[in-house]
Amino acid sequence: MAFCPRCGVQLDNDVRFCPLDGTPIPLLEGDSTQTLAPWPAADPLAKKYLSAAEVRDRVLIILSGLILLPIFIVLAVDFYTTGGSEGGSLSWSLTVSWILICSFLYLLFGFNLYHAFLPVTLSYVGITAALLIGLDFLDVHEDWFFNLGLPILLALGIILVMNYLFILKTRRKGYNVFGSITVSIAVFLLTLDALIMVYLRGRILFSWSLLTSFALFPIALYFFLLHYGLRRNLDLGRTFHF
Amino acid sequence: MxxxxxxxxxxxxxxxxxxxxxxxxxxxxxxxxxxxxxxxxxxxxxxxxxxxxxxxxxxxxxxxxxxxxxxxxxxxxxxxxxxxxxxxxxxxxxxxxxxxxxxxxxxxxxxxxxxxxxxxxxxxxxxxxxxxxxxxxxxxxxxxxxxxxxxxxxxxxxxxxxxAEDSYATLPYDPDIPLPPTRSRAFQHPGRMLPRGQYRATLGFVPLDLALARAKERGLTLTEFLIGVLFLAWQEVFFQVKAQGKKPSGPLRLYIPINLRKLYESKTLLNFFMTIPLELDPRLGEWSPEEVFEKVHHFMQIEVNARSIRQQINGNLRGVVLPLVRLLPLVLKKLFLRMFYHVGEKEQTSALSNMGAVRMPREIEPHIHRFEFLPPPSPGTRIAASVISFRNVLSIGFGRIAEGAFVEAAFFRRLREYGLPVKIETNTPKEESWRSAPVAASSSTTT
Missing domain, CATH: 3.30.559.10 (Chloramphenicol acetyltransferase-like domain)
Known part of the structure; x- marks a missing residue:
């Protein structure tokens, strides 16, 4: 039996230094038997690097600081510079702060829900709605959120979700994904054009979106044809060899 | 529920x-x-x-x-x-x-x-x-x-x-109960953090009958005796840090988990415990072992009661039942909970958890040498202790994620001074240097 001469605790026979105070433990004659190692030497799970989740957390904290800190600075600057010599009111800084807060929320939800498309889309639509309604509220000249901002946002959200569901449900993913995205862009541009015209002129009119859709729909059709119209396992090299 | x-x-x-x-x-x-x-x-x-x-x-x-x-x-x-x-x-x-x-x-x-x-x-x-x-x-x-x-x-x-009952839910939030007092920053382990993925386990084995006898001589329970010895070990570290000319950050505050099952007659196998803080302030001067044991004994007698514990539980529940907190998405809750957790850990020096004696059927007992218990690692307190006993083996485990085994050294040295034989096992690599005093904690890690 080995004992630490300094603190007096009993140790395994093969221990050469006291694990508590580092005192050398003399090797006694005939005391070379190895005791059962209490812990494995190899450490299969040990890692010195940060996990992906830990890296995400740290990047989020740093970026959050970079976004949130300026809020206090602009509020303080605005508070002490606006309202004449006495200061004491807030104007432009409210708009900046609101944009920064919404940017922080984009970041927060994006980092935490990055793996789930649908929750991230829905939360981003919600944050964008909050951003726009805030900007509309702070803008004293125009009242545009409910007439223009919200319809555009809802249209975008619906198109994104439908596009996602199509991609999710389709069994064989390939060129049809590109086709679906192209159709979604075209539909969104048509909707955007119509909503702007309703806001400006009071009725549905299509102008520039007809041209862009005219260009995009054939491209989408080409993708769908490539995916559904041609054989599976198409050997492009053989088909187009020259 | x-x-x-x-x-x-x-x-x-x-x-x-x-x-x-x-x-x-x-x-x-x-x-x-x-x-x-x-x-x-x-x-x-x-x-x-x-x-x-x-x-x-x-x-x-x-x-x-x-x-x-x-x-x-x-x-x-x-x-x-x-x-x-x-x-x-x-x-x-x-x-x-x-x-x-x-x-x-x-x-x-x-x-x-x-x-x-x-x-x-x-x-x-x-x-x-x-x-x-x-x-x-x-x-x-x-x-x-x-x-x-x-x-x-x-x-x-x-x-x-x-x-599988959530026994905390049987104690509904009462807004009329005042919140537990906020506490100052406590003195903490002065060693640097170990590299990520490392956890130093130091286990000491003591004959249970002798340890019980030492506690009984002083009119203490075994838990009170071990808390007292741990306070004395931390006090030693506190004065070593002070001797280097550094200002210790606060008093010593140990958190002791209390099993609430007996108090509230619960049979749940999910969480049902609450920690209570015990404080000793060496900034007021060095406490003698008798003073420490007396303080611990009276504190445990006075503070471990249904009213004080209900106040602690109510304080914890407040963070869960407030509508604003409930409505926050988890991504935001995580951010705030982490902040509160880190602030809370600054109030702690360490923790000691006593699981008590384990019983096994008569036929199985001879085939088990002992039980061991190691606490969860915590970057705030950096070291915690846990105790479990089986037959005549009292197993005291320290789990540490900072450099320097000076708390464990002081603790087990104290036990030796009280005439208790201690057998040590550790997972510390043999090539790692050992430090008996925090003075070396800020220097290089190699011998």
Whole structure:
């Protein structure tokens, strides 16, 4: 039996230094038997690097600081510079702060829900709605959120979700994904054009979106044809060899 | 409130369990370990078979933690729980990127069978019940059948309706109870953090009868005696730091977990504990051992009562029941909970958890040498202690994620001074230098 001469605790026979105070433990004659190692030497799970989740957390904290800190600075600057010599009111800084807060929320939800498309889309639509309604509220000249901002946002959200569901449900993913995205862009541009015209002129009119859709729909059709119209396992090299 | 995981397909985490997955990181793993040292090396296949047979008896442990919009929840496990080889560093984090989110691990190394439980799932009492059930089933398969298994659950035995109860929910939030007082920053371990993924376990084994005799001589319970010795060890470190000309950051404050099952007559195997703070301020001067033991004894007698504990529980519940907090998405809750957790840890010097004596059936007891208990790592307190006893072996475990074994050294040296023989085991690599005084903690790590 080995004992630490300094603190007096009993140790395994093969221990050469006291694990508590580092005192050398003399090797006694005939005391070379190895005791059962209490812990494995190899450490299969040990890692010195940060996990992906830990890296995400740290990047989020740093970026959050970079976004949130300026809020206090602009509020303080605005508070002490606006309202004449006495200061004491807030104007432009409210708009900046609101944009920064919404940017922080984009970041927060994006980092935490990055793996789930649908929750991230829905939360981003919600944050964008909050951003726009805030900007509309702070803008004293125009009242545009409910007439223009919200319809555009809802249209975008619906198109994104439908596009996602199509991609999710389709069994064989390939060129049809590109086709679906192209159709979604075209539909969104048509909707955007119509909503702007309703806001400006009071009725549905299509102008520039007809041209862009005219260009995009054939491209989408080409993708769908490539995916559904041609054989599976198409050997492009053989088909187009020259 | 019952957790009806098999009927609904999911269940809520309890009041304490909600905290741990939210603050979990590579440093805050939330895992604690209970081990049994057997008289032989068990076959991995036999342990796996015992685990497969006993786990269905504990459906509330056979779960995975998943994130939802507002809180984490348990869902039935999609993956089998496998017996894993042991690691040189216990209580390492559960992988957050892995598909399986089983909040426990069963590990085997030579004669040691260990279970690492996440605090989201249960506390020491629940974990010990599971380990005893696993051991009983293992020995049954090994060929040792017992005439009376006592309170150890057996495969196929009925699940008590209150076993999976969230007992905190039986104590509703009362806004009229004042919040527990906020506390100042406490003195903490002065060593630098160890590299990520390292956890120093130091286990000391003391004859239980002698330790009980030393406590009884002073009119103390065993827990009070060990808390007193730990305070004296920390006081030694405190004055070593002061002797270097550094200003210690605050008083010594040890957090002691209290098992609430007896106080509130609960049979739950989920979390049901509360920690109470004990304070000693060496800034007022050096306390003699008699003064320390007297203070600890009277504090435990006065403060461990239903009213004080109800106040602590009510304070914790406040963070869960406020509508604003409930409505916050989990991504935001995690951010705020982490901030509060780190602030709370600054109020602690360390913790000491006593699991008490373990009983096994008469036929099995001779085949188990001892039980071991290692606390979860914590970057705030950096070191914690835990105690468990079996037959005549009192096992005292220190888990540390900072450099320097000076707290453990001072603690076990004190026990030697009280005439208690101490046998030490540690997972510290042999090439690592040892420091007996915090003076060297800020210098290089090599000898």
């Amino acid at each position: 019952k957790l009806e995981i098999n009927e609904k397909g999911w269940s809520r985490l309890d009041n304490v369990g909600n905290l741990f997955p939210a603050v979990q990181s590579d440093r805050i793993t939330g895992l604690f370990r209970l081990s049994a040292i057997l008289d032989h090396e068990p076959l991995k296949g036999l342990v796996q078979e015992a685990l497969d047979r006993i786990l269905p008896r504990f459906p509330y442990f056979n779960v995975e933690v998943v994130e939802n919009l507002f809180w984490h929840t348990f869902v039935p496990a999609r993956h089998p729980l496998l017996v894993l080889p042991d690691s040189a560093n216990p209580n390492l984090p559960l992988s957050r990127d892995a598909p399986s989110r089983h909040p426990m691990r069963v590990r085997l190394y030579k004669t040691r069978l260990s279970i690492e439980f996440h605090h989201a799932l249960t506390d020491g009492t629940g974990a010990l019940t599971f380990l005893r059930a696993l051991l009983a089933e293992y020995f049954y398969l090994y060929g040792i059948d017992c005439a009376d298994y006592g309170d150890i659950p057996r495969p196929g035995s009925a699940v008590h309706p209150h076993e």
